[in-house]
């Protein structure tokens with residue numbers, strides 16, 4: 241007997257949790273919302289679990305799919321991306337050292353700073369655009385975790401995952417990759433040497449702006465992974481059954497949504513490069529982007545729908561563009577079917593390193609030409 245070929249991510253996703261219920265032939269898996277489970281006449285558990293926090297049956301259709309997509313051994317669902325990041329940080333001990341990016345998802349960096357102060361964990365930040373600065377930040381024997389985000393919010397700097405893995409492993413550290421902007425249909429960080437991959441499933445994986453969720457996928461079910469599982473059960477950062485089910489529904493169209501958003505974002509980036517009211521377009525899919533060559537290598541199926549424009553003007557000019565848009569909605573978050581724009585500096589506050597004139601766009605699945613026309617009219621006359 242020969243093994244069946246491994247299905248492609250597109251096929252895995254389209255048939256997400258492909259399932260035929262022996263009871264009635266249903267092909268969509270059920271939602272299991274019961275929080276508690278009865279015991280029998282001998283006071284033995286009737287099923288495998290007594291309570292939903294440590295063991296949720298609805299996850300059974302979702303976690304193995306997420307693990308397979310990223311080519312990992314196992315995946316764990318969390319109540320949000322930050323709950324997942326926090327469970328991973330919980331495995332770092334006082335006295336150990338963490339390396340992260342100077343410009344990365346602001347919420348995760350804020351949490352990392354707090355954990356570092358409160359728990360006596362060293363923290364060194366590096367510049368994603370400068371590969372040597374990662375090598376300088378890592379302390380052999382002391383650094384336990386290197387956390388990278390690529391492409392990184394909101395400048396879309398690209399970090400070479402394979403090179404980062406080599407540096408981290410050479411120093412005895414683990415590499416975790418925030419791959420929220422590069423879901424596994426385009427980047428499989430574990431294949432490139434990462435130990436743990438993180439996704440805010442709130443973004444591309446769910447894709448419909450109606451579920452808050454996080455996921456970690458591990459290459460190996462080692463001691464750190466066991467600890468992460470325990471932390472999730474003990475701190476209770478678990479995803480609800482309804483959200484897990486909705487996430488599965490969103491995942492079925494991930495490949496199509498990501499392909500469309502990436503194609504439109506590239507078109508928009510190319511259109512506005514050199515526009516008189518745009519000082520710079522930040523998009524890894526552009527040849528002018530400093531991370532383009534690495535992005536081509538590690539983003540095999542599109543450069544995502546995320547791009548930023550540096551408006552030729554100040555913060556007020558950038559905000560006036562955002563508010564003049566008619567189709568693109570001024571709102572935070574990313575990776576949904578609808579296009580959004582955000583003035584990041586307003587959201588991150590005065591301590592943020594993000595340029596004043598930066599507008600971040602999450603391109604959705606609308607008609608690209610209509611989005612271009614909307615941007616043209618908003619830029620007109622600043």
Ligand SMILES: *Cc1c(COP(=O)(O)O)cnc(C)c1O
Pocket residue numbers: 320321322323345347348389393418420421440441442443452453454574
């Ligand atoms: C949104 C986001 C997070 C945090 O995830 P939540 O689901 O909002 O908790 C982390 N990293 C990146 C890159 C994100 O965009």
